[in-house]
Amino acid sequence: MDLYSDVLVVGCGVAGMFAALNIDRKYKVMIISKTEACDCNTYLAQGGISKAKNKKDIDLFIEDTMKAGKEKNRLDAVRVLSEESIKNIDILMKFGMEFDKDGDDFDYTREGAHSINRIVHASDVTGKIVFETLFNQVKKRDNITIHEDTVLVDILKYEDICIGGAVIKDGDAYNIHSKFTILASGGIGGLFTNSTNRRGSTGDGIAIALRNKIKVANLNYVQFHPTALYEKDVKNRRFLISESLRGEGAKLINKNNQRFVDELLPRDIVSNSIWQEEKRTDSNFVYLDLSHMEKEFLKNRFPGIYNGCKERGIDITKQPIPVTPVQHYFMGGIDVDLNSKTSMDNLYACGEVSCTGVHGANRLASNSLLEGLVFSRRAALNINKKIGNTSMVNLKERLKIKDAQVTLDSNLKCVLEAFSKVLGEKKNELINS
Ligand SMILES: Cc1cc2nc3c(=O)[nH]c(=O)nc-3n(C[C@H](O)[C@H](O)[C@H](O)COP(=O)(O)OP(=O)(O)OC[C@H]3O[C@@H](n4cnc5c(N)ncnc54)[C@H](O)[C@@H]3O)c2cc1C
Numbered sequence: 001m002d003l004y005s006d007v008l009v010v011g012c013g014v015a016g017m018f019a020a021l022n023i024d025r026k027y028k029v030m031i032i033s034k035t036e037a038c039d040c041n042t043y044l045a046q047g048g049i050s051k052a053k054n055k056k057d058i059d060l061f062i063e064d065t066m067k068a069g070k071e072k073n074r075l076d077a078v079r080v081l082s083e084e085s086i087k088n089i090d091i092l093m094k095f096g097m098e099f100d101k102d103g104d105d106f107d108y109t110r111e112g113a114h115s116i117n118r119i120v121h122a123s124d125v126t127g128k129i130v131f132e133t134l135f136n137q138v139k140k141r142d143n144i145t146i147h148e149d150t151v152l153v154d155i156l157k158y159e160d161i162c163i164g165g166a167v168i169k170d171g172d173a174y175n176i177h178s179k180f181t182i183l184a185s186g187g188i189g190g191l192f193t194n195s196t197n198r199r200g201s202t203g204d205g206i207a208i209a210l211r212n213k214i215k216v217a218n219l220n221y222v223q224f225h226p227t228a229l230y231e232k233d234v235k236n237r238r239f240l241i242s243e244s245l246r247g248e249g250a251k252l253i254n255k256n257n258q259r260f261v262d263e264l265l266p267r268d269i270v271s272n273s274i275w276q277e278e279k280r281t282d283s284n285f286v287y288l289d290l291s292h293m294e295k296e297f298l299k300n301r302f303p304g305i306y307n308g309c310k311e312r313g314i315d316i317t318k319q320p321i322p323v324t325p326v327q328h329y330f331m332g333g334i335d336v337d338l339n340s341k342t343s344m345d346n347l348y349a350c351g352e353v354s355c356t357g358v359h360g361a362n363r364l365a366s367n368s369l370l371e372g373l374v375f376s377r378r379a380a381l382n383i384n385k386k387i388g389n390t391s392m393v394n395l396k397e398r399l400k401i402k403d404a405q406v407t408l409d410s411n412l413k414c415v416l417e418a419f420s421k422v423l424g425e426k427k428n429e430l431i432n433s
Pocket residue numbers: 010011012013014015016032033034035037039040041042043044045046047048049050126127150151152153184185186187196197198200201204205240328329350351352353365366367368369370372
């Protein structure tokens with residue numbers, strides 16, 4: 001069967017839905033998600049979204065982002081991120097997003113490597129509220145449809161222009177023809193034994209890009225979050241203990257009750273210190289000490305973490321949290337320009353699957369949701385300009401279901417091979433390698 005849509009969006013996280021909502025309402029948009037719509041990393045985000053506090057803060061926000069990224073960032077992209085942060089948070093709020101407030105202003109919080117408090121949040125379940133806000137808007141739009149349990153296997157091409165996607169749904173193979181395609185298929189954490197990500201985040205977009213010779217960048221820039229809950233023999237994703245806890249004063253201590261690092265340094269430095277401390281003290285974890293923090297504050301400000309830990313047998317108002325670094329985020333991805341356009345015509349990429357270069361070699365905390373907003377909107381606005389002059393190409397060939405399944409397997413092999421090559425000794429943490 002063949003389906004037709006002006007725009008095909010692959011992914012139902014912050015990047016996919018915000019892109020769809022910014023496409024001109026006169027065009028038909030089809031969003032597909034591999035599994036259930038809420039089964040995305042966006043839903044899991046805890047800490048919040050960075051934003052320049054005001055115009056005066058734009059330069060300092062750029063400086064903090066560049067420093068955390070080891071100056072490997074693309075400065076023009078970082079400038080766009082910082083300058084457009086205020087506007088995009090406004091748009092998100094117009095869609096109905098409610099952030100925690102301190103009087104009339106935001107209740108700004110802080111995370112590692114930010115010079116000031118500039119993170120807006122909805123307690124510690126920011127991603128869930130962002131997802132629900134966007135999902136509600138998407139459902140109200142007549143021009144947008146969502147197709148769950150629909151897996152992109154490959155893009156469709158005509159003379160090296162992207163003309164849609166080949167998908168598997170309900171055990172059958174389909175072509176979805178589109179004038180423009182946006183890949184917003186998220187990160188790679190599902191490839192790792194230990195990651196905070198959904199297991200389904202298996203770098204599908206990266207695999208498709210690699211196989212189709214679409215330009216990718218910085219595959220070696222993989223971020224390890226310093227503080228995931230340490231649990232023995234857990235096969236599922238690791239439970240994150242948000243950096244905002246450290247921003248609010250939580251301290252890292254070793255098994256001898258000693259502090260060993262400044263908790264608010266960039267993530268890569270804190271993760272490395274923890275690994276060294278674990279080695280030095282012959283332990284698999286260190287602790288996050290909250291003993292000096294008010295019990296009621298912890299329960300009210302961090303209900304997600306409080307409840308998540310309680311379910312796992314840890315009462316954070318009474319005991320320190322065992323934590324260790326695990327894979328968390330991917331700074332590299334499909335290489336895109338400032339409008340999120342890839343090296344292939346009519347194909348865009350945004351969110352974690354893309355590499356805008358804003359994060360450099362190490363992402364500054366809470367810059368990911370912001371990147372998802374800013375650069376997916378840019379993709380949509382750029383498509384709006386071009387789509388009136390673009391026609392649909394109807395590709396006659398269609399993958400048979402058997403071949404589609406073989407392609408899916410080869411996608412997985414392709415990303416595993418690519419990351420095994422670039423990760424060196426860390427490759428042992430990859431599943432299946
Ligand atoms: C536990 C946790 C906490 C975090 N906290 C924060 C935070 O506080 N602040 C912050 O800025 N960032 C945070 N992050 C990072 C941030 O949440 C993600 O980087 C961001 O949400 C990625 O959004 P996305 O839209 O690119 O991808 P996702 O939200 O991961 O969505 C990907 C979508 O693509 C779909 N998809 C994938 N492959 C296919 C396929 N082959 N076919 C069809 N569909 C496909 C999936 O089904 C899904 O709908 C956190 C991440 C985690 C895991």
